[in-house]
Amino acid sequence: MCDGxxxxxxxxxxxxxxVCSRERLTEQTIVCVNVAGLGVLIVRDGETVYACERACPxxxxxxxxxxxxxxxxxxxxxxxxxxxxxxxxxxxxxxRGLRRYPVRESDGxxxxxxxxxxxx
Numbered sequence: 001m002c003d004g005x006x007x008x009x010x011x012x013x014x015x016x017x018x019v020c021s022r023e024r025l026t027e028q029t030i031v032c033v034n035v036a037g038l039g040v041l042i043v044r045d046g047e048t049v050y051a052c053e054r055a056c057p058x059x060x061x062x063x064x065x066x067x068x069x070x071x072x073x074x075x076x077x078x079x080x081x082x083x084x085x086x087x088x089x090x091x092x093x094x095x096r097g098l099r100r101y102p103v104r105e106s107d108g109x110x111x112x113x114x115x116x117x118x119x120x
Contacts, residue, residue, distance in 0.1 A: 056077065
């Protein structure tokens, strides 16, 4: 688990918080973090990193227990999947898509836009 978030130094980047190291994502595909008081997943699929909500919007399952394959995050409870690129859910499920958050990599750290993470 990461130690607490690290705020960026300059005003323009103050909204971005460092949540874990890139190195950690080489060891784990899914990392759980807290940003702005909410559970967020940092997910690596190949070389691409995504940030999204931790709870499945369909049945609130813990998506950190799911698996990642082909740019999709698979729910461990009902086996539907979410497209990590746009948040859309596999066809046939009566649920909204997965909330995703802006993420970037800098100085060996993964950063998430904390202002984009607000309770919905």
